[in-house]
Amino acid sequence: MAPQRFREQFDHIQRSMPDVPLVMGPDDSAEFLYEKGVVLVRDGEDARTVEDTVRAYFTEAPDLNQDHVRRVSPRTNRTGVTRIRVGDPGEGGRQGDRTVAHALRAVQEREDRAGRRLVSRNHVVHIAPVNACPGDEPxxxxxxxxxxxxxxxxxxxxxxxxxxxxxxxxxxxxxxxxxxxxxxxxxxxxxxxxxxxxxxxxxxxxxxxxxxxxxxxxxxxxxxxxxxxxxxxxxxxxxxxxxxxxxxxxxxxxxxxxxxxxxxxxxxxxxxxxxxxxxxxxxxxxxxxxxxxxxxxxxxxxxxxxxxxxxxxxxxxxxxxxxxxxxxxxxxxxxxxxxxxxxxxxxxxxxxxxxxxxxxxxxxxxxxxxxxxxxxxxxxxxxxxxxxxxxxxxxxxxxxxxxxxxxxxxxxxxxxxxxxxxxxxxxxxxxxxxxxxxxxxxxxxxxxxxxxxxxxxxxxxxxxxxxxxxxxxxxxxxx
The missing domain is CATH 3.40.50.200 (Peptidase S8/S53 domain)
Structure with a gap:
């Protein structure tokens, strides 16, 4: 269970990003925050590989919806990364995202064969946090x-x-x-x-x-x-x-x-x-x-x-x-x-x-x-x-x-x-x-x-x- 300070700060950060649904991760813990229903990949061949792999994995799983799997932000900058939607961000609560977890699992075998990472959660980077906030307040x-x-x-x-x-x-x-x-x-x-x-x-x-x-x-x-x-x-x-x-x-x-x-x-x-x-x-x-x-x-x-x-x-x-x-x-x-x-x-x-x-x-x-x-x-x-x-x-x-x-x-x-x-x-x-x-x-x-x-x-x-x-x-x- 996430500690009180983490939950307090989660709400504060979520209010600052009203258009970006967030969840705690990897489950209801105080480890990190990330974007709900989305994974992060390198643009190009990696993005195509992840899309195809996740869609095929979701097709075989009756409780997962392959229709959500699509690229939602094409490469527009020097970072060379793009976001892929894998689930409905309106579904579920804030204690982890099962569709993101399944998407990561779907690509794991390909990552192992490639010897490098292909996909990631889209984490929230924040001021050196203690459960997502500074060591104390001034x-x-x-x-x-x-x-x-x-x-x-x-x-x-x-x-x-x-x-x-x-x-x-x-x-x-x-x-x-x-x-x-x-x-x-x-x-x-x-x-x-x-x-x-x-x-x-x-x-x-x-x-x-x-x-x-x-x-x-x-x-x-x-x-x-x-x-x-x-x-x-x-x-x-x-x-x-x-x-x-x-x-x-x-x-x-x-x-x-x-x-x-x-x-x-x-x-x-x-x-x-x-x-x-x-x-x-x-x-x-x-x-x-x-x-x-x-x-x-x-x-x-x-x-x-x-x-x-x-x-x-x-x-x-x-x-x-x-x-x-x-x-x-x-x-x-x-x-x-x-x-x-x-x-x-x-x-x-x-x-x-x-x-x-x-x-x-x-x-x-x-x-x-x-x-x-x-x-x-x-x-x-x-x-x-x-x-x-x-x-x-x-x-x-x-x-x-x-x-x-x-x-x-x-x-x-x-x-x-x-x-x-x-x-x-x-x-x-x-x-x-x-x-x-x-x-x-x-x-x-x-x-x-x-x-x-x-x-x-x-x-x-x-x-x-x-x-x-x-x-x-x-x-x-x-x-």
Whole structure:
């Protein structure tokens, strides 16, 4: 049974995609979301093979309808993928899609013979989720708070600055009110507040990330794209094209900081990203990608491309350390496919409200205990609040908690550990006059002497010198 937080977030994402029926997958679990009644294939011969194979399989199964099997989106972009309808998206509930499962099963034998994947679910790619959402929601930082990591002392020189492209939600309108973001550019958020003037969920995500990069590496030219402006979610079939659009608009940068992805139950990546990843491999750009916040060892894509030999040089996957920096954060994904960890719990950075305070109503509620079984005072529990989507709030009729943002916020997630590492690599490039971002990433890891404990394993821990750890919690060491 999917946990409450996953069901809450499923509803939120579905409302943002009213014309795209979604289901949980592979059944009523918290593993991933995908498009109902549709599979994703490469255009051309693969598409014809899948159509014919699924139609023949459905003909022999009395409870399946071959009349639904047809191509619904011809190839129109550089990703080389197309969608094939295999079922009626109006049938069934939201706990998995049996027609999609049957279609995948129908093609399995052909995939085995071909030695490669022919078909995939059309997954929802979203902001590095914990059951489809960030590690927690932002919390207003006290008025006297300073950013953490603190801004490093360096001069911004446009001629030598490292180019960092942040693919995320757009920037808040008042982001330049904080001087550290003076050299940041890019898309603005489409809608910051709702009809009541309340800050909408996730809209400050890209601004917060840009602030972390600029703090860790001031000599950067940061560009933030609003690729995930719509509640931080996009279909896999569209995501590859959006990444191509990003580099077409701004050129291939030194570093791409990406805090979004999805698991898919496989170990060979996302079909919808294959074309982009193949082109990335032949460029000089380094993709620094969030490992995700499911508290799981299941590969999370595209970060997990770092574990594939052909992409190991061009992708760096990043997990999150808890606020004392000694252990992995409770929510952080982990495993051999995660290459490095960095501070990602209760970071303090720029959000919004610099020019005028902005109210926010919490969407999710905190828990009485860590949902992953950790013993330290994690973000699952603190600070306490009740959210709009909470079953408890809905059953009792109590009011959800409201706060006001006035500039800085505390926020947790592998979403934010990722720009810490992107910034450290950029800073290394400047300090060592290294022009190759991939070489810089390897050099940084090779020279690193810091380690942390993540599920009993000693892992590389990249901690920027301006980051201030919170005191260790003796009662909560490890799990």
């Amino acid at each position: 919390v207003p930082a006290p008025a006297a708070s300073a950013p953490n990591p603190s801004p490093a002392e360096a001069v911004h020189d446009p001629e030598t600055a490292v180019g960092v492209l942040v693919v995320d939600t757009g920037l808040m309108h008042d982001y330049r009110s904080w001087h550290q973001l003076a050299h940041v550019d890019g898309d603005l958020a489409l809608e910051e507040t709702d009809a009541e003037g309340m800050l909408k969920q996730y809209v400050g995500h890209g601004t917060f990330i840009a602030g972390i990069v600029a703090s860790v590496a001031p000599n950067t030219n940061v560009t933030v794209l609003g690729t995930l402006n719509d509640v931080g979610a996009v279909l896999e079939s569209e995501f590859g094209e959006k990444l191509f659009e990003a580099v077409d608009r701004h050129g291939w940068p030194d570093i791409i900081s990406l805090s979004a992805g999805t698991p898919n139950g496989r170990t060979d990546g996302l079909l919808g990203l294959d074309a982009f990843m193949e082109e990335l491999r032949d460029r000089r750009t380094l993709l620094v990608a969030a490992a995700g916040n499911n508290g799981s060892a299941t590969p999370f894509w595209p970060a997990a491309y770092a574990s594939l030999p052909e992409y190991a040089n061009c992708v760096l996957s990043v997990g999150a350390l808890r606020s004392d920096g000694a252990f992995g954060a409770c929510f952080s994904n982990h495993g051999t496919w995660v290459r490095a960890y960095a501070p990602g719990e209760r970071l303090v950075g720029a959000l919004t409200g610099f020019e005028q305070p902005v109210p926010y109503v919490y969407q999710h509620s905190t828990y009485d205990a860590c949902r992953y079984g950790f013993a330290y005072a994690c973000t699952c529990q603190s600070p306490r609040h009740t959210g709009v989507l909470s079953e408890q709030q809905q059953s009792t009729g109590s009011e959800p908690d409201q706060v006001v943002f006035e500039g800085f916020a505390r926020w947790s997630g592998t979403s934010f550990a990722t720009p810490v590492v992107a910034g450290m690599i950029a800073d290394h490039m400047v300090a060592h006059k290294e022009t190759d971002p991939r070489a810089a990433g390897q050099q940084l890891l090779a020279a690193n002497t810091g380690f942390a404990d993540v599920h009993g394993e000693s892992v590389p821990a990249l901690r920027p010198p301006t980051w201030r750890p919170e005191p260790a919690d003796p009662a909560g060491a490890g799990t």
